[in-house]
Amino acid sequence: QVQLVESGGGLVQAGGSLRLSCAASGRTFSSYAMGWSRQAPGKEREFVAAISWSGDSTYYAASVKGRFTISRDNDAKNTVTVYLQMSSLKPDDTAVYYCAAMTRGGIATRVSDFGSWGQGTQVTVSS
16 A cells, blocks of 8 residues: 655744655655645645655755755665755745655656655644
8 A cells, every 4th residue: 555644744933944754655666756745725736846766866846945955765675755854934835745756757847747645744834
């Protein structure tokens, strides 16, 4: 059974930091790019960041570049953990953050590139 389980969300003041984690299991996630998207109330889901299967390549939305860092840990048991380190948070970053994985080669640059999704974790940034 494919599972993507996010954790690490919460309430933080503007300017603060949070680190999200995503534990992926159930298939060979270590062979595929993974990433994060987010959805604010009343808005469409938007791409945030992606990382290649090896971790050598990353891609960020312009709105988070320079503030967010994506990384991953592919361990020997085909369990993958993906992280999103978020710094200099702004109220506009408030959203439900979803971990996602591709189901084909390449690296994601948009929401539609992802094929598997987690349930999401809430991030709220207060002003």
